[in-house]
Amino acid sequence: AKKEERGSIRFFEPEMDRQLREKRVMLHDLDLVLENKQLELHFQPQADPDGTPFGFEALVRWRHPEKGLVPPGVFVPLAEETGAIVAIDEWILRKACQEAASWPKPLSIAINVSPMSFQHNDLPGLIHSILLETGLNPKRLEIEITEGVLVQDFSRACSILRRIKNLGVRVAMDDFGTGYSSLSYLQSFPFDKIKIDQAFVAQINKNVQSSAIIRAIISLGEALNLGVIAEGVETELQRDFLADAGCFEMQGYLIGRPQPIAAYAGIVGRPPET
Numbered sequence: 001a002k003k004e005e006r007g008s009i010r011f012f013e014p015e016m017d018r019q020l021r022e023k024r025v026m027l028h029d030l031d032l033v034l035e036n037k038q039l040e041l042h043f044q045p046q047a048d049p050d051g052t053p054f055g056f057e058a059l060v061r062w063r064h065p066e067k068g069l070v071p072p073g074v075f076v077p078l079a080e081e082t083g084a085i086v087a088i089d090e091w092i093l094r095k096a097c098q099e100a101a102s103w104p105k106p107l108s109i110a111i112n113v114s115p116m117s118f119q120h121n122d123l124p125g126l127i128h129s130i131l132l133e134t135g136l137n138p139k140r141l142e143i144e145i146t147e148g149v150l151v152q153d154f155s156r157a158c159s160i161l162r163r164i165k166n167l168g169v170r171v172a173m174d175d176f177g178t179g180y181s182s183l184s185y186l187q188s189f190p191f192d193k194i195k196i197d198q199a200f201v202a203q204i205n206k207n208v209q210s211s212a213i214i215r216a217i218i219s220l221g222e223a224l225n226l227g228v229i230a231e232g233v234e235t236e237l238q239r240d241f242l243a244d245a246g247c248f249e250m251q252g253y254l255i256g257r258p259q260p261i262a263a264y265a266g267i268v269g270r271p272p273e274t
């Protein structure tokens with residue numbers, strides 16, 4: 001009743017109420033997401049310039065009973081707010097490693113890990129036990145992290161990453177070029193690979209600056225002996241530019257969309273589903 005007296009505010013409040021209510025419901029549902037077995041992994045191929053896949057990135061989706069397939073861009077930030085992401089990351093790590101270990105072909109598997117898992121989980125210990133559990137060769141596993149992992153407690157993050165590398169697992173820096181200090185992090189931590197952010201790839205041949213930045217990142221990778229992969233490759237023109245510039249690993253809709261692994265049965269060496 002009081003709301004009605006506050007003039008223009010009255011106009012916006014129902015929408016804000018709705019958004020808050022919606023968020024509260026999502027947060028509640030998120031708490032039960034593992035218990036209710038609502039998470040799914042999709043897999044997106046990573047390939048040579050000629051299109052031959054050498055591995056996959058695991059990308060999580062939430063199969064919500066009412067909302068359908070919720071993308072991680074929507075629920076990962078919420079799960080980071082509540083801390084649910086730590087258990088979710090653990091589930092994803094185990095699930096993706098189990099999946100990869102079951103493939104007839106020894107392709108690589110890249111897995112995203114949130115900054116919060118570095119603070120609230122013993123990742124080296126966890127990865128070590130998952131490798132033992134699944135029998136996955138550590139050489140096939142790659143952990144993708146963003147700058148967010150390093151900004152919190154830099155020296156602690158570095159020592160955790162070093163312990164992960166000591167298991168024989170590779171570490172890649174995701175979304176390279178978009179953060180504030182990507183370059184200084186390269187100086188302080190021996191990453192195995194950098195992943196050129198899709199924002200640069202999308203601007204290839206549209207924007208001189210982006211093309212120049214991509215060339216510079218590739219040279220940097222060569223000079224520092226790092227692998228370089230480009231993500232968000234959607235067109236042949238982008239693929240050809242990247243291959244020309246010396247980037248030999250690619251991921252994007254041109255090669256394949258993230259899909260349930262059954263869609264890629266042939267690639268992992270299983271008989272195709274009938």
Ligand code: C2E
Pocket residue numbers: 044058059060071072073076089092112113114174175198231232233234251252253254258
């Ligand atoms: P990311 O790690 O940078 O993943 C790349 C995103 O780009 C994915 O979105 C992928 O579906 C999308 N993508 C791939 N190829 C193309 C393309 O050719 N064009 C365009 N326009 N987009 C493409 P998705 O799956 O919605 O994931 C969004 C973000 O959510 C990821 O960004 C990552 O930060 C996070 N995420 C996804 N899976 C996980 C996970 O298992 N754990 C954690 N902690 N975060 C995850």
Ligand code: CA
Pocket residue numbers: 057112144174
């Ligand atoms: Ca990623």
Ligand code: CA
Pocket residue numbers: 174175195197198231
């Ligand atoms: Ca990325």
Ligand code: CA
Pocket residue numbers: 175
């Ligand atoms: Ca991203």
